[in-house]
Amino acid sequence: MSFWTAVVIMLAIIAFTEMVKSKHRHRSGLGDEQSERGQHQTFDRTEERRELDELRERIKVLERIATDNNSLDARETKRISAEIEALREKQTDRD
Structure with missing residues (x-):
């Protein structure tokens, strides 16, 4: 050859x-150029979805914090806890 x-x-x-x-x-x-861009876009979208899910979870936590402290049950629990502490202080003052 x-x-x-x-x-x-x-x-x-x-x-x-x-x-x-x-x-x-x-x-x-x-296409030739689109094949490389398509792989990057898929990665970017996956990354964006993960980040969006994390942000949604953070918002849920913040909403829970904001609403739990201001609910009627939370205020009632704090009032009862304060009364119990006041009674304990009176009890220790008598002893």
Whole structure:
């Protein structure tokens, strides 16, 4: 086999490989440039969804903190706790 025959065979293999890659990209709906961008966009969307879920969870916690301290039950619990502490102080003052 001569040098030029080997070069032609290598070029044919490279061309065939590029055709297969192009066909695969076309079937998946992505162009050459879009295939790289599509992978990054998928990662970005996954990251954004995770961050959005974390923010929603934080908002739920903050809403619970804001409403639990201002509810009627919370105020009643604090009032009863204060009365119990006042009675304990009176009890220790008598002793």
